[in-house]
Amino acid sequence: MKNSNFGFIGIGNMASAIIGGILSTNFIKPENIYMYNHHPEKMQHFVDAGCIPCTSLGELAETCSTIFLCIKPQVFPDVLLKLQPLVANKKANDVLFVSIAAGITFQNLQSALGADRLYVRAMPNTPLLLGKGATSLSRTSNVSSDDFKQICDIFSCCGLVREVPEEQINAVIAVSGSSPAYLYLLAKLACDYAEQRGMDRKTALDLFCQTMTGSAEMLLNSGKDPQTLIDMVTSKGGTTFALLGVLREHGFDETMLASFAACEQRAKELSM
Numbered sequence: 001m002k003n004s005n006f007g008f009i010g011i012g013n014m015a016s017a018i019i020g021g022i023l024s025t026n027f028i029k030p031e032n033i034y035m036y037n038h039h040p041e042k043m044q045h046f047v048d049a050g051c052i053p054c055t056s057l058g059e060l061a062e063t064c065s066t067i068f069l070c071i072k073p074q075v076f077p078d079v080l081l082k083l084q085p086l087v088a089n090k091k092a093n094d095v096l097f098v099s100i101a102a103g104i105t106f107q108n109l110q111s112a113l114g115a116d117r118l119y120v121r122a123m124p125n126t127p128l129l130l131g132k133g134a135t136s137l138s139r140t141s142n143v144s145s146d147d148f149k150q151i152c153d154i155f156s157c158c159g160l161v162r163e164v165p166e167e168q169i170n171a172v173i174a175v176s177g178s179s180p181a182y183l184y185l186l187a188k189l190a191c192d193y194a195e196q197r198g199m200d201r202k203t204a205l206d207l208f209c210q211t212m213t214g215s216a217e218m219l220l221n222s223g224k225d226p227q228t229l230i231d232m233v234t235s236k237g238g239t240t241f242a243l244l245g246v247l248r249e250h251g252f253d254e255t256m257l258a259s260f261a262a263c264e265q266r267a268k269e270l271s272m
């Protein structure tokens with residue numbers, strides 16, 4: 001398969017993050033990036049940067065050998081139904097589909113677009129917008145190493161990439177896809193509390209964020225596991241001991257684990 005033109009369907013938050021990463025690193029020239037959104041004004045920013053807007057799905061399908069499906073899972077049945085006849089005349093391995101949707105399975109894509117086509121599933125996250133995202137990728141077994149490397153390289157323009165088997169891609173949503181939401185929630189609560197205690201909110205946010213990045217560095221580079229790092233913070237009978245005691249009393253671990261399971265379960269429900 002020769003990838004020369006790349007098409008994006010659904011130019012919202014995540015497609016914008018991926019295309020932004022590609023353009024900022026010059027990995028693909030803008031004139032090789034095609035896009036379609038049913039509200040064309042959403043594409044204007046990228047059109048100004050030299051990308052090619054399509055006026056129909058057919059125009060995009062005609063021109064592109066790699067097609068990123070960046071719409072919401074609920075929109076997939078409709079878009080795949082329209083896409084199927086538009087790619088029917090292409091040879092099976094002449095087009096590679098990359099779906100970034102939570103829950104949409106290879107089986108869903110194969111049923112709608114053809115069993116022997118090439119498919120990659122991606123689970124990115126919103127920090128891709130800053131080139132600091134984390135993306136998990138799975139591929140069907142017929143995707144060659146070269147083709148898969150190209151998709152990995154595209155997501156690498158926006159941060160870290162890891163391959164996971166498809167069986168794990170719903171579980172990973174709680175780890176890196178949805179997880180920015182609970183980290184932001186923690187930041188919000190810490191800032192709300194600081195404000196209640198008379199602190200300046202911006203000062204609290206700066207301190208909290210530095211603590212998040214520093215803690216992440218410790219997890220990655222100290223050689224210590226998470227529990228050892230928790231123990232290093234927790235003086236016997238001290239403040240952290242009191243804090244963790246309340247979390248334990250209120251079932252924090254169980255609540256978080258239940259929320260991760262709900263996240264994975266919802267992805268399964270979003271399957272077509």
Ligand SMILES: NC(=O)c1ccc[n+]([C@@H]2O[C@H](COP(=O)([O-])OP(=O)(O)OC[C@H]3O[C@@H](n4cnc5c(N)ncnc54)[C@H](OP(=O)(O)O)[C@@H]3O)[C@@H](O)[C@H]2O)c1
Binds near residue numbers: 071
């Ligand atoms: N947001 C995240 O953190 C995140 C992380 C990982 C994966 N994902 C996955 O990424 C996908 C997109 O999420 P998002 O947050 O980027 O959503 P989004 O901002 O709503 O983007 C979806 C885009 O698709 C457009 N669209 C809707 N129906 C269309 C159609 N029939 N044809 C063409 N374009 C259409 C929407 O246009 P209008 O708004 O004009 O209707 C919108 O621009 C989802 O499947 C989600 O599961 C999201």
